[in-house]
Amino acid sequence: MSEFTRQWITENSVKILESYSDTITLRQLYYRLVTLGMTNDIKHYKKVIGAMGDARWKGDVDFDAFIDRDRSMYGETEAEAKTLEDEIEKGKEQVKAWMEAYHLNRWENQPEYFEIWIEKKALQGVFEKPCSRYNVALAPCKGYPSLTFLHEAVSRFRGAIERDQLPFILYFGDYDPSGMDIPRAIAENLARMGVPIEVRRIALTQDQITQMKLPSVPAKIADTRTKNWEGTGVVELDAVEPNTLVEMVEYVIKDHFDTDLYSELKKKEATEREQYQIALKEFVGGL
Numbered sequence: 524m525s526e527f528t529r530q531w532i533t534e535n536s537v538k539i540l541e542s543y544s545d546t547i548t549l550r551q552l553y554y555r556l557v558t559l560g561m562t563n564d565i566k567h568y569k570k571v572i573g574a575m576g577d578a579r580w581k582g583d584v585d586f587d588a589f590i591d592r593d594r595s596m597y598g599e600t601e602a603e604a605k606t607l608e609d610e611i612e613k614g615k616e617q618v619k620a621w622m623e624a625y626h627l628n629r630w631e632n633q634p635e636y637f638e639i640w641i642e643k644k645a646l647q648g649v650f651e652k653p654c655s656r657y658n659v660a661l662a663p664c665k666g667y668p669s670l671t672f673l674h675e676a677v678s679r680f681r682g683a684i685e686r687d688q689l690p691f692i693l694y695f696g697d698y699d700p701s702g703m704d705i706p707r708a709i710a711e712n713l714a715r716m717g718v719p720i721e722v723r724r725i726a727l728t729q730d731q732i733t734q735m736k737l738p739s740v741p742a743k744i745a746d747t748r749t750k751n752w753e754g755t756g757v758v759e760l761d762a763v764e765p766n767t768l769v770e771m772v773e774y775v776i777k778d779h780f781d782t783d784l785y786s787e788l789k790k791k792e793a794t795e796r797e798q799y800q801i802a803l804k805e806f807v808g809g810l
Contacts (some may be wrong), residue, residue, distance in 0.1 A: 525750075526764065527556075528598065532544070532570060532574040533577075535556060536574070537584060539552060543766075545648065546587065546590040546806055547648075548589060548591070548645050548646070549572060549589055549763050550568075550759070550761045552571065552766055553568050553761075554569060554738070588643070592647050593656040599778070614800060618807070621803065622800055625800070627788055628658070630658065630659075631686075632785075632787065632788050633779075633794070634689060634784075635690075636680070636687055637691050638660040638679070639660070639662070639694075640662040640692050640722075641661070641760070642697055642762065643663045643696075644662055644664075644694035646760060646761065647661070649765050650663075650714065653772040653773045654776075657777075662676070663692050666701065668705075673709070673713060676713070677717065677718050680720055690720050691720050691721040692706075692709065692720065692721070692722045694725065695725055695768075696726070697722065697758065698728070698754060698757065698760075699759075700743075700749045700752040700754070704748055706722040725775055726763070727760055727763070732765075735763065737763065738758070742756070744755050752783075
């Protein structure tokens with residue numbers, strides 16, 4: 524009988540979930556359980572899914588404890604009644620906000636333009652906060668990105684070149700035959716579209732796997748790239764502890780950010796904000 528019962532999974536999952544202020548995916552939870560000793564295979568992953576389903580129905584785990592990036596709602600059916608008084612107050616707050624809203628783009632005087640691309644859309648939630656905090660574009664690729672996705676990126680990279688900025692991609696993906704090959708495919712296709720830029724792999728690497736002692740499984744024989752792959756075992760990006768991933772993202776962003784240039788930008792911003800506020804006041808007064 525397996526020692527990793529539903530009770531063991533639930534008790535440890537509750538402790539893990541309590542240690543995070545943000546939601547995580549079921550797969551991230553699974554890898555946290557693997558670090559506690561649970562067997563790393565599809566059978567036990569399914570046991571985690573089943574245990575968390577029961578735990579949520581029983582009330583042991585909140586339904587909003589997990590996030591599912593592969594299934595999203597779009598838009599909203601707006602049906603709540605509005606009141607004139609509330610809308611007036613909202614309008615006043617918006618006017619106040621606009622008076623302080625003048626900001627220059629954080630990266631506009633930086634010599635480099637880069638985007639962070641990730642293989643897993645399911646990890647979008649982990650990457651969103653650090654990328655948003657530092658105003659860096661995030662591209663969840665869901666494996667090999669489509670030609671449409673790449674074509675849209677071309678215009679952004681061409682814009683950077685026109686601004687005399689060096690464009691490149693910082694890539695985070697699985698350590699497996701496909702995950703290691705995706706950066707090559709991205710670079711080749713972008714070059715064919717007329718924008719040859721560098722795709723720099725940040726994670727995962729064999730050194731990181733060894734250092735963090737991440738669990739691995741054999742590569743899938745069904746993957747046609749496996750026969751030419753020299754890796755020792757497959758490790759998913761999800762296996763990295765979420766807070767560690769955030770630290771990796773923040774470190775690489777800061778490494779490409781010139782703080783002296785940013786100080787110059789903030790001085791210019793402060794001067795222009797005063798002019799912006801004067802112009803808005805004159806406009807409002809003339810309505």
